[in-house]
Amino acid sequence: MTVKVFSEALGNYVEVPRPLNSIVSLDPAATEAIFMMGAGRLVKATDAFSYRPPEAKLVPKIGSYTHVDEDELRRHDPDIIFTSTGVQRELSNKLLKSGFNVYPVPVATSVGKILDNVIIIGEIIDKKKEARSLYLNMLSKINPLIGTIKQATRVYVELDLGGPITPGFPTHISDAINILGGINVFDDVDEAYFEPKAYQILERRPDLIIYEPKRGAKVDEAAVIERLKARGINIATSKIRITKGDFLAHMGPTFITEAMYWMQQAISSAN
Incomplete structure (x- = not known):
């Protein structure tokens, strides 16, 4: 049959x-x-x-x-x-x-x-x-997380996918940030995943930078700051949170059951 x-x-x-x-x-x-x-x-x-x-x-x-x-x-x-x-x-x-x-x-x-x-x-x-x-x-x-970020925190997400990639509007990551009550600084971009220019990041003035390294890579905040500075991105007022590799980029059920909770805590702690 x-x-x-x-x-x-x-x-x-x-x-x-x-x-x-x-x-x-x-x-x-x-x-x-x-x-x-x-x-x-x-x-x-x-x-x-x-x-x-x-x-x-x-x-x-x-x-x-x-x-x-x-x-x-x-x-x-x-x-x-x-x-x-x-x-x-x-x-x-x-x-x-x-x-x-x-x-x-x-x-x-x-x-x-x-x-x-x-x-x-x-x-x-x-x-x-x-x-x-x-x-x-x-x-x-999902339901208990909706709108739990009371301040409209501006978030820049950078995924190390062999280069610095960020999510635009048509992505689960950008949607999740919006559900929580935050703002993806590139939510106005039609492209799903792209490499942003330094000036584009700077002019959008993120309150929080979420950095996702390659899977298995160990990266601390100082290393992330140096990587950003090397590309001409020096945002002293932005807080930084680092995920484990292949965490936010994952599109399976645990993005909802695990990653969205991590995002909520990360964004809340930046306020």
């Missing part, structure tokens, strides 16, 4: 077997959601960045965001492969042309989209009840 699930990214229906026996996830957010819905045993392989939850670290790693070992993929013979839209579009198209069954999960452009993606994934893997439960759990975490 198969069911048809519509994919907005593909503009077509994806046929999914019932029951599912084998999943390959090349999207860390999807991997986390699948495990949190209790279907981790079905995940036979993932990308190298799927390490949430801890159990996912034990699953064979056969690819990255843009490449995958197709021989290994065939060996695992997945019923469905989860990718994401955006940077994985080319990979998704390549796998489709190779005859694999692929479902590209939409990149989260808002906190709401993280919630929506749980429902989408839950339908595909036939974990509808678990998806509803996870959805409600995340929603219950």
Whole structure:
């Protein structure tokens, strides 16, 4: 038996077997959601960045965001492969042309989209009840945080993604800051992720700089200040908070259950 699930990214229906026996996830957010819905045993392989939850670290790693070992993929013979839209579009198209069954999960452009993606994934893997439960759990975490930042704190977020990248309007990070009651200084920019010019940061006068290093990197406040100064960014009045790597950039459920709480505390402490 198969069911048809519509994919907005593909503009077509994806046929999914019932029951599912084998999943390959090349999207860390999807991997986390699948495990949190209790279907981790079905995940036979993932990308190298799927390490949430801890159990996912034990699953064979056969690819990255843009490449995958197709021989290994065939060996695992997945019923469905989860990718994401955006940077994985080319990979998704390549796998489709190779005859694999692929479902590209939409990149989260808002906190709401993280919630929506749980429902989408839950339908595909036939974990509808678990998806509803996870959805409600995340929603219950969001509601107490709404508007808790009473001062309109201006926040500049910098992600070290091989270069200084900041989120614009159509991102889950910018949306989360707004939900909390803060202001992303680049919330007026249509581009999702981009490298800002020094003068653009300076003229927006952030009250708080949130710096996210590469995963595994250990960076202190003095090092962040020096990195900013080297680019001509000297904002003595801005406070600095440092996340662990791949924290705010992550688009899975724990962005809501963990990262948004960290952001609330970080922004509150800057007032």
